Amino acid sequence: MTDLADLTIAQAGSGLRSGEFTAVDLLAAVERRAAVTEAHLHAYLTLDRSGARTAAEAADAALATGDPRPLLGIPIALKDNMVTRGVETTASSQILAGWKPPYDGTAAIRLKEAGAVIVGKTNLDEFAMGSSTENSAYGPTRNPWNTNTVPGGSSGGSAAAVAVGSALGAFGSDTGGSIRQPASLTGTVGAKPTYGLVSRYGLIAFASSLDQIGPIARTVPDAAALLEAVVGWDPMDATSYNGDLPAIAKSLDTGVAGLRIGVVTELSGEGIDPEVLEATMRIVDQLSNAGADVVEISLPAIEYALSAYYLIAPAECSANLARFDGVRYGLRVDGATTEEMMAKTRAEGFGPEVTRRILLGTYALSAGYYDAFYGQAQRVRTLLRNDFASAYGRVDVLVSPTSPTTAFEVGAKTADPLTMYFADICTIATNLAGDPAISVPIGLDDAGLPIGFQIMAPALGEEVMFRVAAEVERLAAFTERPRLATSKVVAP
Amino acid sequence: MTEWEAVIGIETHVELQTKSKMFCGCLVDSGDEPNTAVCPVCLALPGALPVPNKEAIEGILSIGDALECTLIEDSLFYRKNYFYPDLPKNYQISQYTFPLCLDGRLAVDVDGEPTMVGITRVHMEEDTGKSTHIGESGRIHGADHTLLDFNRAGVPLVEVVSEPDIRSPEQARAYGAELQRVVRALGVSDARLEEGSMRFDVNVSVRPVGSDVLGTRTEVKNVNSLRSMQRAIAYEITRQIEVLENGGSIHLETRHWDESKGATRSGRTKEGSEDYRYFQDPDLLPLHIDEAWRKRVHERRPELPAAKRARYAALGADPRTAELLVDAGDLAALFEAAVSAGAEPRTVGIWLTGEVVAYLRRENVTLDETGLSADSLVELAQMTGAGDLSATAAKEVLNGVLAGEGTPSQVAESRDLLQISDASTIETEVMAVLDQHPDAIEKIRDGDAKPIGFLVGQVMRATGGKADPRMVQDLIRRKTQA
Amino acid sequence: MPADIDIERVAHLARIALTDDERALYGEQLAHIIEHAERVQALPTEGVEPTSHPLPMVNAFRPDVVTESLRREDALAGAPDTQNGYYRVPKILDES
Numbered sequence A: 001m002t003d004l005a006d007l008t009i010a011q012a013g014s015g016l017r018s019g020e021f022t023a024v025d026l027l028a029a030v031e032r033r034a035a036v037t038e039a040h041l042h043a044y045l046t047l048d049r050s051g052a053r054t055a056a057e058a059a060d061a062a063l064a065t066g067d068p069r070p071l072l073g074i075p076i077a078l079k080d081n082m083v084t085r086g087v088e089t090t091a092s093s094q095i096l097a098g099w100k101p102p103y104d105g106t107a108a109i110r111l112k113e114a115g116a117v118i119v120g121k122t123n124l125d126e127f128a129m130g131s132s133t134e135n136s137a138y139g140p141t142r143n144p145w146n147t148n149t150v151p152g153g154s155s156g157g158s159a160a161a162v163a164v165g166s167a168l169g170a171f172g173s174d175t176g177g178s179i180r181q182p183a184s185l186t187g188t189v190g191a192k193p194t195y196g197l198v199s200r201y202g203l204i205a206f207a208s209s210l211d212q213i214g215p216i217a218r219t220v221p222d223a224a225a226l227l228e229a230v231v232g233w234d235p236m237d238a239t240s241y242n243g244d245l246p247a248i249a250k251s252l253d254t255g256v257a258g259l260r261i262g263v264v265t266e267l268s269g270e271g272i273d274p275e276v277l278e279a280t281m282r283i284v285d286q287l288s289n290a291g292a293d294v295v296e297i298s299l300p301a302i303e304y305a306l307s308a309y310y311l312i313a314p315a316e317c318s319a320n321l322a323r324f325d326g327v328r329y330g331l332r333v334d335g336a337t338t339e340e341m342m343a344k345t346r347a348e349g350f351g352p353e354v355t356r357r358i359l360l361g362t363y364a365l366s367a368g369y370y371d372a373f374y375g376q377a378q379r380v381r382t383l384l385r386n387d388f389a390s391a392y393g394r395v396d397v398l399v400s401p402t403s404p405t406t407a408f409e410v411g412a413k414t415a416d417p418l419t420m421y422f423a424d425i426c427t428i429a430t431n432l433a434g435d436p437a438i439s440v441p442i443g444l445d446d447a448g449l450p451i452g453f454q455i456m457a458p459a460l461g462e463e464v465m466f467r468v469a470a471e472v473e474r475l476a477a478f479t480e481r482p483r484l485a486t487s488k489v490v491a492p
Numbered sequence B: 001m002t003e004w005e006a007v008i009g010i011e012t013h014v015e016l017q018t019k020s021k022m023f024c025g026c027l028v029d030s031g032d033e034p035n036t037a038v039c040p041v042c043l044a045l046p047g048a049l050p051v052p053n054k055e056a057i058e059g060i061l062s063i064g065d066a067l068e069c070t071l072i073e074d075s076l077f078y079r080k081n082y083f084y085p086d087l088p089k090n091y092q093i094s095q096y097t098f099p100l101c102l103d104g105r106l107a108v109d110v111d112g113e114p115t116m117v118g119i120t121r122v123h124m125e126e127d128t129g130k131s132t133h134i135g136e137s138g139r140i141h142g143a144d145h146t147l148l149d150f151n152r153a154g155v156p157l158v159e160v161v162s163e164p165d166i167r168s169p170e171q172a173r174a175y176g177a178e179l180q181r182v183v184r185a186l187g188v189s190d191a192r193l194e195e196g197s198m199r200f201d202v203n204v205s206v207r208p209v210g211s212d213v214l215g216t217r218t219e220v221k222n223v224n225s226l227r228s229m230q231r232a233i234a235y236e237i238t239r240q241i242e243v244l245e246n247g248g249s250i251h252l253e254t255r256h257w258d259e260s261k262g263a264t265r266s267g268r269t270k271e272g273s274e275d276y277r278y279f280q281d282p283d284l285l286p287l288h289i290d291e292a293w294r295k296r297v298h299e300r301r302p303e304l305p306a307a308k309r310a311r312y313a314a315l316g317a318d319p320r321t322a323e324l325l326v327d328a329g330d331l332a333a334l335f336e337a338a339v340s341a342g343a344e345p346r347t348v349g350i351w352l353t354g355e356v357v358a359y360l361r362r363e364n365v366t367l368d369e370t371g372l373s374a375d376s377l378v379e380l381a382q383m384t385g386a387g388d389l390s391a392t393a394a395k396e397v398l399n400g401v402l403a404g405e406g407t408p409s410q411v412a413e414s415r416d417l418l419q420i421s422d423a424s425t426i427e428t429e430v431m432a433v434l435d436q437h438p439d440a441i442e443k444i445r446d447g448d449a450k451p452i453g454f455l456v457g458q459v460m461r462a463t464g465g466k467a468d469p470r471m472v473q474d475l476i477r478r479k480t481q482a
Numbered sequence C: 001m002p003a004d005i006d007i008e009r010v011a012h013l014a015r016i017a018l019t020d021d022e023r024a025l026y027g028e029q030l031a032h033i034i035e036h037a038e039r040v041q042a043l044p045t046e047g048v049e050p051t052s053h054p055l056p057m058v059n060a061f062r063p064d065v066v067t068e069s070l071r072r073e074d075a076l077a078g079a080p081d082t083q084n085g086y087y088r089v090p091k092i093l094d095e096s
């Protein structure tokens, strides 16, 4: 008999509706899974047992009345930079230790309204700054496929939880690849929607012009269902999109016949692990066989994307994180004066990567350097957008590997910040452009670690993006589960 | 001996009286209980985002339009980064390049000397919270700790930056007063200096007359009234000249006006310490004020104080009366109503700014509470014009009307103030007096005019002051002519 | 260029108290990162408008409507130090 924790959201939904099991049963299965895997993974920072229990009971009551909401009773996890009322929210930082927000973010509100059961808050790189979830003030998260390796980041906790079954779905945030890269490293599906499609109200800001909330799930249709529950204009976010929404899940079964697919030249050669590249090209061939028209597309400005990103994101974060000052909430380290108190609080409260990026951003914005750094980076962003625009004049979607490598070992890249930054080379460009992108698992490398395939689409092109993603999922027929999810794990 | 000239520019902050704050729905006018009008946005809780108040944008555009600025089609919000505990985000949302309004002007007048003060820019920002320094001195120096109230944090704030076109403390005061009038006329702020809803930062420098190089300036803060602004500038000009004449130099610094000492004292040195790292706020979209919107703003512009003063003057009010009327909006409304109903403008203006203002002050009531109507003023003006009331009696009647004793004719009747202008009644009284004073008649006939005044006085006394003195005098002259 | 990072001044602007060792370490790392980031300068961008926003939208406003504020006890609940309904901080060096 299948453990309920291994069901997809679609399967769980029909089981709940047919009365095979209850939302309380489902939650219990997921919490049991967490109980045996957490000691190995540390995917969660907080498990909200009483809140989840209340939500599951309410879901069962609603299910009994025939309530058709697709996420009703589905246990999901939220990255701990998403604000949840009354439930500790730290963004994995010491500076917010113990903070219980007096409000819910818009995504949390919409998920609660959708009847989802929020199991808990997942680990991340502090303030979402990192690509391995090692930069958490509360200790790293491990990859369920091999606990000596990282799950990617910064949404590593959400990805690991979904991969192992301690949640059926999860939400993360993606500023430079923070949903897609961990999805790739954990064999899950992760989507970053078009900038503005999901409200950022209640997402603890890292880089405001790049941050987007998005889903992580085990299948493409599950990811689409999760995303549909949170998209839409929000009067609380001035940058949220107020036009017609894309039909995210409309064309999942349509296939790729007649679609034009561009393989990004700059992301399919140097710097990409050969095994990853080979797997990527195998899928490209299969897409071509399935009727897609495949061409190679060059995006010259993409070579500069990483550099531009490491000026823009730190600059924005240097201002966004200024509010953590020991005055109104969070950590305070005493000082004789307020100035001293603030400087000491921030020195103690922020970890090294966050400190580094704040300093970098402060420098890039400071008098005399603004135009050479921040200003120039914003112009590079324009060139990149132009490259994408002309590419989408020729093709419907662009494809590439999601991550240049599969999961790397814990500690392998922590010594030199720059090597870690290169983990995002395939994902960063779409954040700068504001476009959507998704990672779909397509297989394992020789070490048994998952490989992800990235599909990028123009702004608001979620329908075609999910359409191609669903086809990739069918072609890859990736059904492997991490050992931790299937084997009997001995609770420590 | 060098002759010096002062160069003064003023940055004015005006809090807009919208219902809700600039970027969140918290109440603007929230009273004294600290931290009761605060929310995730204005407390800068993690994850909260700003959304601009449309009404505040309308407010600043009105100000820009009234100051003859160009309303900028494409404008941006920036973050101004600096750490201060009353600034929750540790950056202020403000504008930098591309403010909403640029390049305007405001005419001011000192003792009939008109000056045009250029307006560099008018931009939108948000206010900070309030700090209270607790300690023996009550001042920031020597305080043990500071208490923070964020009710004011995020209140819409408009900054009006003038060109350094002002040359004297008097002009500066006139500029401040006129700007206050404009803002009030627009109805966007009560602009109360003592409550801080209008605040001035004054940049002062001096240079030898004839020089076109600007001297090093100091920024004077903490001037809480027009009078203290004038005093502070006068002090600062004298101080700077003294320093320079003694071979010293002026440092770019902030100086705080100490009202009780009548002096400015040195605050923070600005040189090198400021690096606000301005950049466009990624949480906010660009502002696009299209032509239709700009036109709408211009079309709803009310009559501004200067234009109103000119109109009142053209009606016959003297300049001082016109200014007083315009400054007190309720008096101006009554003035307009009375004049349009046919009352003589000059007299009504004098009554309103003299007798009425004095009454309100003495009785500590508002115009509204007295119930004084335009009809009453018209009636009173008619009675005076017809000679039914003397000028003195008219004022007394006005006081009776203000006290609620009835219409002017009712008051004149009940207080027995109606002037006797009936010729035969007056003639009877005059003849009676002349009969009693034949010696006076003799003297007049001999060419001595002095007794005329005496005889008029006698008639006035006999009629209880109600005879029209001019008629009495005419009659006496006629009757004593041989 | 990397040589001229005044890390002490940057740390002061960012209000982060650094030890001498940290100053040395971050100074070196920043120089290294900046060296890489400077690549952006290689791209000719004359006449290119900067992009600060991914979506070409303008004018997101809210109506001037008062909404519910936080209850004061909720607002102050997470604060490190309060007094009589105020947030409390140590003395402040200078007025801004």
Ligand SMILES: [Zn+2]
Pocket: B021, B024, B025, B026, B037, B038, B039, B040, B041, B042, B043, B154
């Ligand atoms: Zn608020």
